[in-house]
Amino acid sequence: MKPSSITLSELERQGKYVFHGSGKRLEQLEPRQAYTTVDGQSVKDGVPAIHASELADYAIFMALIDVNWQKGCRASCSYDNEKLTFGANSFCLSLITPSTVGFVYVLLKSDFEHRIGIEWRSYSKVEPVAIVAVVLDDFRNPITVVPDLLS
Numbered sequence: 001m002k003p004s005s006i007t008l009s010e011l012e013r014q015g016k017y018v019f020h021g022s023g024k025r026l027e028q029l030e031p032r033q034a035y036t037t038v039d040g041q042s043v044k045d046g047v048p049a050i051h052a053s054e055l056a057d058y059a060i061f062m063a064l065i066d067v068n069w070q071k072g073c074r075a076s077c078s079y080d081n082e083k084l085t086f087g088a089n090s091f092c093l094s095l096i097t098p099s100t101v102g103f104v105y106v107l108l109k110s111d112f113e114h115r116i117g118i119e120w121r122s123y124s125k126v127e128p129v130a131i132v133a134v135v136l137d138d139f140r141n142p143i144t145v146v147p148d149l150l151s
Helices: 004-014 056-066 090-094
Strands: 017-022 035-038 041-044 050-053 075-080 083-088 102-108 113-116 119-122 130-134 143-145
Touching: 004 017, 004 056, 004 102, 004 130, 017 056, 050 056, 050 102, 056 075, 056 083, 056 102, 056 130, 083 090, 090 143
Parallel strands: 083 143
Antiparallel strands: 017 050, 017 102, 035 041, 050 119, 075 083, 102 130, 113 119
């Protein structure tokens, strides 16, 4: 059996799908309010939507960090110059172990609209084409340790 990351990379190359990562296994996804941090404050990121990326590694990262997400976790992913970079604080990283299992939802790109860069959104419920369980070994990218936010 091939690693989940290889299966997801093969689907990514087809260009027909976007990927959403979650610590929960669900039969369908529905719009939720997303938040981002601005000047140390959590603020709403647009209207409720299902957020996805055309890059599977982004979804793998989000799936793994979401499993044990707790107050005090801080994580980020950015895409610049056609390169993904990942960051998380040491507390968040300490919660990801080799036995952590997250889920990547493979979704039809045609059910989403392009937001910006590699980000896509849907404002309606969607059913995944596939749900792929991922573990830490599926994520082969470096994660920069970022500082905790000041309280």
